[in-house]
Amino acid sequence: MKVFKIGGNVVDCPEALESFCREFAAIEGPKVLVHGGGVVANQIQKALGQEPVKIAGRRVTDGETLKVVTMVYAGWCNKNITALLQREGCNAIGLSGCDANAICASRRAPLLIDGQEIDFGAVGDVDAASVNTDLFESLCSAGLTPVVCAINHDGKGNLLNTNADTIASSIAVALKAELVYCFEKNGVLMDRDDEDSVIRRMDPALFGELQKKGIIADGMIPKVQNAFKALREGASSVVIRNSANLAKDGGTRFVL
């Protein structure tokens, strides 16, 4: 079983998405695709006159924001990807967490920030225990390919916005699957301007060393941390790689 995650660089670009779907459809064996939402949600929010609110770097999901991300992720993105995969002969089925109770998230409790209690709204947290493994296994056994967005439910009738990277790792851990994070670079790079400088094999010691030297920095740090976490928790393998040329092996493979 393989779990792929794609983000804005694919979802936001019709040509990249079509090409990805063609390559993804051709991959043999049971597989799951998890997608993020990209910039469309921001565009719609802006067009509707909504002002995205962030506190301490985290997005607050109020009722209007939840409406927009549900419309964009679960509606527009999820159904477009599913329709494109159907065209390529891949029997895709789009899922939000509420569908057949695929993923049940828990609403994030308010956080104390600078002595003030901040409610982040309709934001959910998930882990491997949130994943309905029976459902994913039976869909895959029936020849279907789940296409999962990051909109989930809490089992109490509420939708929650969650993190697509975490959805992907939770599914991979729950299914003991191979996890493939696809993004716009060829992998974790020794030189961020040189796409040929991919680090093929990454263990925690190397990560510590490269982080100290500033070679792995900024947004790459949580990506690598997530990769190790998924591996420790039970994903059978974890790779970070380019979303293009899926048929070609490549990227950074994580080992413990």
Add this chain to the structure above:
Amino acid sequence: MKVFKIGGNVVDCPEALESFCREFAAIEGPKVLVHGGGVVANQIQKALGQEPVKIAGRRVTDGETLKVVTMVYAGWCNKNITALLQREGCNAIGLSGCDANAICASRRAPLLIDGQEIDFGAVGDVDAASVNTDLFESLCSAGLTPVVCAINHDGKGNLLNTNADTIASSIAVALKAELVYCFEKNGVLMDRDDEDSVIRRMDPALFGELQKKGIIADGMIPKVQNAFKALREGASSVVIRNSANLAKDGGTRFVL
């Protein structure tokens, strides 16, 4: 097997929707719910500065309109209804036509109107042959309740906007199921201002007579025509009734 259709009077009103979901969840046996979209799509279109275009009474679905209806019907409405049903213990699974190729529509050909060829855009037509009966039967056998919106695909990677009443009748015909059209009135009324004047049993002769007298008029005519059509094509029964008090028998039953 029972197929229920709800429209704007339920989908647009949170209290009505919660109450409907509670009653629908309690109905025993295999069932399918088809929903329309209501006024939310119009609100979003307006907020985005889009001007709904109608030609000869039919809505033209251009690319921007398709985006909005997909976001609203397949995203916001479909996932909210599914999450509410999950809360009530009904194992609902939201579906657009592209999901597992549930319904494959054909794009409506341009029409000649006043000597001009009019392209209605991303509008699809469906009939019973468009419905993946194996899928609906296997989902229901697995204890799942499909919740279907009127966004479909053409198998060529394109999404199409279709008519929710026709989706409901096509599914009912394909599955030889009971079809229940729910709306804001108690059924077809002899006196449109008296909810107690429900016509319990309607055959084609009575329809002709009441239409001649003007008792059945306006928007009620296509509803009744659709009901007879579904029955002729193979739905096991057809009822038009109020969306409230589902447990209570009622409404207008059609016979040939």
